[in-house]
Amino acid sequence: MNTSETQMDPTAERKLSLSAHALVLVIICAIGLVGNTVATDIPIADGFVGLIVLYVISMVGLILTEVVPIKLPSVAWISLIGILVTLPWTPGSEWIVAHAKNVNFLTLATPCLAYAGIAIARQEIEIAKTSGWKIFIVAVLVMTGTYVGSAFIADLFL
Amino acid sequence: MQRTMDIVLDWRLHISVLIITIMSELIGVIAIPIGIGSILLLPLLYAFILGLIINPNVIKGAGVWIKDNDVKAASPLIVIAIMPFIAKFGTIIGPSMEQIIDAGPALLLQELGNLGTIIIAFPVAVLVLRMGRESIGACFSVAREPNIAIIADKYGLKSQEGAGVMGVYVIGTLFGTFIFAILASVLATTGAFSVEALAMACGIGSGSMMAACTGALASAIPEMKEQILALAGASNVLTYATGIYLGIFVALPLTEKLYDLLGRKDAVTKVGE
Numbered sequence: 001m002n003t004s005e006t007q008m009d010p011t012a013e014r015k016l017s018l019s020a021h022a023l024v025l026v027i028i029c030a031i032g033l034v035g036n037t038v039a040t041d042i043p044i045a046d047g048f049v050g051l052i053v054l055y056v057i058s059m060v061g062l063i064l065t066e067v068v069p070i071k072l073p074s075v076a077w078i079s080l081i082g083i084l085v086t087l088p089w090t091p092g093s094e095w096i097v098a099h100a101k102n103v104n105f106l107t108l109a110t111p112c113l114a115y116a117g118i119a120i121a122r123q124e125i126e127i128a129k130t131s132g133w134k135i136f137i138v139a140v141l142v143m144t145g146t147y148v149g150s151a152f153i154a155d156l157f158l
Numbered sequence: 159m160q161r162t163m164d165i166v167l168d169w170r171l172h173i174s175v176l177i178i179t180i181m182s183e184l185i186g187v188i189a190i191p192i193g194i195g196s197i198l199l200l201p202l203l204y205a206f207i208l209g210l211i212i213n214p215n216v217i218k219g220a221g222v223w224i225k226d227n228d229v230k231a232a233s234p235l236i237v238i239a240i241m242p243f244i245a246k247f248g249t250i251i252g253p254s255m256e257q258i259i260d261a262g263p264a265l266l267l268q269e270l271g272n273l274g275t276i277i278i279a280f281p282v283a284v285l286v287l288r289m290g291r292e293s294i295g296a297c298f299s300v301a302r303e304p305n306i307a308i309i310a311d312k313y314g315l316k317s318q319e320g321a322g323v324m325g326v327y328v329i330g331t332l333f334g335t336f337i338f339a340i341l342a343s344v345l346a347t348t349g350a351f352s353v354e355a356l357a358m359a360c361g362i363g364s365g366s367m368m369a370a371c372t373g374a375l376a377s378a379i380p381e382m383k384e385q386i387l388a389l390a391g392a393s394n395v396l397t398y399a400t401g402i403y404l405g406i407f408v409a410l411p412l413t414e415k416l417y418d419l420l421g422r423k424d425a426v427t428k429v430g431e
Binding site: 016017020021023024025027028029031032034035038039051053054055057058061062072073074075076078079080081082083084085086087088090093096097100103105106107108109110111112113114115116117118119120121122124125127128131134135136137138139140141142143144145146147148149150151152153154155156157158 | 162163165166171172174175176178179180182183184186200201202203205206207208209210211212213215216224228229230232233234235236237238239240241242243244245246247248249250251252253255256261263264265267268269270271272273274275276277278279282283287289292293296297299300301321322324325326328329330331332333334335337338341342345351352354355356358359360362365366369370371372373376377387391393394395398399
């Protein structure tokens with residue numbers, strides 16, 4: 001029971017239609033714009049255009065997720081589009097880069113984590129409690145191992 | 159359809175997130191110096207804590223404002239809320255493509271570094287904490303969604319291995335951003351690894367953990383911000399592509415082999431008891 005509930009999260013995304021995504025993204029970009037204006041000295045008008053650019057990239061990525069038969073998570077498509085339209089060889093890329101620069105990347109993650117905090121379900125708290133301190137220690141080591149392992153190998157080959 | 163619109167127009171939820179965002183950004187980045195370096199507290203971490211505080215599952219009194227259906231509605235919004243962030247990352251990777259190609263071999267090979275979890279976490283789980291087969295599910299990967307799918311496919315989520323992967327998944331969901339922010343800021347300020355290497359290591363296939371990790375790195379070394387973001391973003395995209403294969407063909411078989419080696423004595427004594 002625990003597992004099926006938590007398992008819903010990764011797939012829940014598909015339940016929302018493209019138009020619902022379009023609408024939610026407007027709300028999220030609006031929150032992002034407020035955050036961006038609070039966190040930085042960037043004028044709200046500049047941030048507005050920047051967020052429109054990011055909104056369009058996100059929507060193109062979402063549309064491709066639906067249309068292209070290759071199964072990739074929508075975030076993979078979105079980052080791919082973001083990369084393609086800003087490559088130095090892409091016509092018009094300077095314009096996109098210049099406007100995207102007016103949005104602070106760290107601020108964009110803040111609303112997401114707020115939703116994540118509100119979304120923690122009772123089941124997840126139960127799992128954490130029943131698995132107890134052992135799984136907590138293991139999880140910390142798993143993350144440390146993944147991070148230090150990658151940094152170590154990257155350092156060897158740089 | 160009704161349900162969809164409920165989620166989209168859950169104003170109580172969106173207003174809460176808006177207020178949390180404003181509060182978190184007003185507080186800003188705080189650096190706490192510790193002996194070997196410093197821990198950076200980031201707005202996204204406050205946002206998560208503030209979200210937990212108004213979550214009725216965490217604090218009962220919060221139920222007067224946030225209801226159960228708001229909690230349910232928040233879940234699918236996490237993925238959507240990270241999308242503009244991911245798009246922004248793409249726009250940082252694109253212009254830095256030449257730099258990323260230069261770092262190519264290191265970038266590709268560091269994906270293998272994700273196996274570091276097996277080296278560090280697995281022996282402790284089996285030998286010190288005396289865990290059973292749940293240690294296989296818990297330690298073979300960083301336990302994000304694709305890795306859950308691998309375990310679900312091979313053992314089922316109701317198995318011991320399934321309990322292991324779900325345990326780490328949940329702890330990661332609850333504390334992952336904190337753990338990565340602390341790891342990155344401490345390692346960045348101690349100088350044990352090069353900044354480029356630490357940046358690449360931030361790409362672990364989870365948007366929010368990467369955000370915390372790169373955020374901490376970029377705040378610790380602001381003059382290298384663009385480079386940090388480009389390398390981390392590229393590494394994250396790569397992990398989306400390679401993570402599942404590394405898990406299926408390398409990490410999981412390796413963890414199974416190690417379990418046979420290290421866990422066997424335990425199994426024998428159990429029979430003898």
